[in-house]
Amino acid sequence: MDQIIPYLKNSDHILVASHTNPDGDAIGSLIAMGLCFDALNKKTTLYNESPIPAVYRFLPAANRVVRNIKNQNYDLAVILDCGDLQRIGKAVSTVRQIPIIVNIDHHVTNTGFGHIQLIDTSACATAEIIYRLIKQMDIPFDKAIATSIYTGILTDTGSFRFSNTNRAAFSICQEMVGLGVDPYDIAQHVYGGTYSLGRIKLLNLALDSIKISNNGKLSIMTLSQDMFNETHTQAEDVDGLINYAKRIEDVKVAALIQENRNGKENSKDFKRFHVSLRSDGTVDVASIAASFGGGGHSIAAGFSIETTLSDITSQILKLAEKI
Numbered sequence: 328m329d330q331i332i333p334y335l336k337n338s339d340h341i342l343v344a345s346h347t348n349p350d351g352d353a354i355g356s357l358i359a360m361g362l363c364f365d366a367l368n369k370k371t372t373l374y375n376e377s378p379i380p381a382v383y384r385f386l387p388a389a390n391r392v393v394r395n396i397k398n399q400n401y402d403l404a405v406i407l408d409c410g411d412l413q414r415i416g417k418a419v420s421t422v423r424q425i426p427i428i429v430n431i432d433h434h435v436t437n438t439g440f441g442h443i444q445l446i447d448t449s450a451c452a453t454a455e456i457i458y459r460l461i462k463q464m465d466i467p468f469d470k471a472i473a474t475s476i477y478t479g480i481l482t483d484t485g486s487f488r489f490s491n492t493n494r495a496a497f498s499i500c501q502e503m504v505g506l507g508v509d510p511y512d513i514a515q516h517v518y519g520g521t522y523s524l525g526r527i528k529l530l531n532l533a534l535d536s537i538k539i540s541n542n543g544k545l546s547i548m549t550l551s552q553d554m555f556n557e558t559h560t561q562a563e564d565v566d567g568l569i570n571y572a573k574r575i576e577d578v579k580v581a582a583l584i585q586e587n588r589n590g591k592e593n594s595k596d597f598k599r600f601h602v603s604l605r606s607d608g609t610v611d612v613a614s615i616a617a618s619f620g621g622g623g624h625s626i627a628a629g630f631s632i633e634t635t636l637s638d639i640t641s642q643i644l645k646l647a648e649k650i
């Protein structure tokens with residue numbers, strides 16, 4: 328931590344980025360870090376390739392997050408909540424030209440990319456690490472920073488239910504509430520909204536797609552591009568659907584295979600898929616995802632692959648034999 332601070336303080340033009348298809352931690356950390364650089368009077372760009380999911384657009388400065396960057400002579404890049412640099416998406420080639428890349432993350436599969444790393448796999452969220460960084464730099468927490476940190480921790484711990492929920496999750500969030508964060512207000516924004524009819528219909532198709540391995544220990548849910556088109560839904564509408572597959576009795580590992588919207592189609596059946604994996608805690612899905620070139624946490628991980636639907640489905644079903 329002490330090693331990283333001089334780099335942050337001595338840079339003037341900073342790019343901050345987090346992973347595509349962002350969750351609350353990716354967005355909350357991105358904004359908290361950006362507001363921290365504002366306090367230090369830095370020129371900062373906040374970048375995320377994907378649109379900000381509607382439920383996170385209430386966050387302060389959410390409208391400052393841009394989806395495209397040009398090489399603008401940044402002297403520092405800060406990459407948040409990414410196990411590897413490719414997770415930021417198309418901007419990788421631009422970011423590689425930035426002289427110093429700082430990697431701040433909590434994934435067990437973090438590759439250690441970049442010139443300086445601040446990786447703590449015991450942190451419940453990247454937002455926990457950003458909190459400590461801001462404290463260490465003596466930057467005062469205002470309500471905007473507090474709201475972003477709180478949202479990152481709330482969402483990455485599944486509202487303090489997941490196994491990464493630690494003491495810091497509670498103590499930091501308590502402190503953020505003391506700074507004016509209203510837990511009910513944030514919960515309403517993140518979890519209290521209504522669903523489009525399309526999302527409910529997508530849920531129906533998703534539930535209908537569930538397959539179970541012969542031994543009953545693995546479930547697979549599949550979402551095709553046709554389903555998205557039919558229901559007029561998008562990536563953010565998929566959030567949480569995998570939990571239905573995970574909660575089936577006896578299931579230890581749930582997989583959600585999602586056909587990518589902008590997937591390259593080399594042939595009619597060869598497509599790009601994102602696979603999300605969830606475990607009941609008895610199986611380490613981070614190592615399974617890593618074996619497919621992805622990563623994540625032991626109970627929640629993912630990877631992308633270009634193949635046919637039948638191939639990826641049978642590869643995943645095969646995993647059931649080992650659990």
Ligand code: AMP
Nearest residue numbers: 410603604621622623627628629630631
């Ligand atoms: P998801 O499958 O998108 O719900 O992600 C579950 C967890 O795995 C999150 O912590 C992600 O950051 C991580 N993850 C997902 N896809 C990848 C990937 N291709 N490479 C590394 N980590 C990933």
Ligand code: MN
Nearest residue numbers: 350352353408
């Ligand atoms: Mn994340």
Ligand code: MN
Nearest residue numbers: 352408452453
């Ligand atoms: Mn995270």
